[in-house]
Amino acid sequence: MTQKKNDLPKGATVLKPIVTSELGRDIAAAHGIETIDTLTGFKYISEKIREFEAQSDRSFLLGYEESYGYLIGDFVRDKDAVQTCLWLAEVAAYYKAKKMTLLDALSEIFKEYAYYLEGLESLTLEGREGVEKIAAIMSDFRENPPVEFVGRRVLVREDYTNSERVYVEDGMDGRTEIIELPKSNVLKYKLEGGAWVCVRPSGTEPKIKFYFGVKEETAEASEQVLKELVEEVMGRVSGKSKL
Structure with a gap:
């Protein structure tokens, strides 16, 4: 309608x-x-x-x-x-x-408009050790920002802690913008083809959450890309969560 x-x-x-x-x-x-x-x-x-x-x-x-x-x-x-x-x-x-x-x-x-598909994964990491592991995961993404996921270049990096949006051009940092939102411990990566990944610790639970979005021409393609994207991101963080 x-x-x-x-x-x-x-x-x-x-x-x-x-x-x-x-x-x-x-x-x-x-x-x-x-x-x-x-x-x-x-x-x-x-x-x-x-x-x-x-x-x-x-x-x-x-x-x-x-x-x-x-x-x-x-x-x-x-x-x-x-x-x-x-x-x-x-x-x-x-x-x-x-x-x-x-x-x-x-x-x-x-x-x-294309087949949009989203996903959510979370890791429960309790206690003081869990807080340290969550901090280590967030630090790893900030200190070693991904260049690509599933063969798709990261085009935009957003860090809501410092309110900065960075446009990436051919692997080099390009122009930056100020994000006009309250500061928050959140990272987001926008990829080629309209896919994206967002990482944020929960504000109410001992968890770190990973959000995913993809868009492809068919439902099958979206499901496959989402599956691969989740596997790659969660594979990256698995080591940090077990420190």
């Missing part, structure tokens, strides 16, 4: 955390809508909504995160399953009238 651009509120904007699928950004862009990244957690999406309320050039349209949380409308400031279920029922009714299921609609989206 689509909404005409001229029916949208002024400066309509989609919000999503940095570890969330890029599919929504591509769909929004196709309709002339900007997507802005936040840190992980709906509290950061809520902060952006408050910022928009103080501005006249932006308005909140939709927020979503990788753990199946959605927010439609700004009258709630956290992920809300109630309004999401109502919205999804409306979408299902729209496609039923076109003799399509939601799965049919999703297949059409993948055909148009």
Whole structure:
């Protein structure tokens, strides 16, 4: 289901955390809508909504995160399953009238925008020793930044601890940008072909989490690339986690 651009509120904007699928950004862009990244957690999406309320050039349209949380409308400031279920029922009714299921609609989206697929792996490392191992993993990525994963060059490195985005050109550090987000112990790598990897320690559990995203022309290709990407990254960190 689509909404005409001229029916949208002024400066309509989609919000999503940095570890969330890029599919929504591509769909929004196709309709002339900007997507802005936040840190992980709906509290950061809520902060952006408050910022928009103080501005006249932006308005909140939709927020979503990788753990199946959605927010439609700004009258709630956290992920809300109630309004999401109502919205999804409306979408299902729209496609039923076109003799399509939601799965049919999703297949059409993948055909148009590519087959996006995401994954999440985590390591539980408890106690003081676990804290040291997590720190060692993060330090290894910072001190020995990857040049490629699964044969795909790293095009952009993002370090949210120092709010720096580095564009990599032919293996050499190129121009840099400031990341306009709160500082956080997070690293993200954007690869050729639209794939990406993000690494962050959990803020509430003794874990370090690894997020993955790929996009390919077929479901089979996406599944294969994701499998290889997970294996390579987790193979790299296995030594550090056992120190």
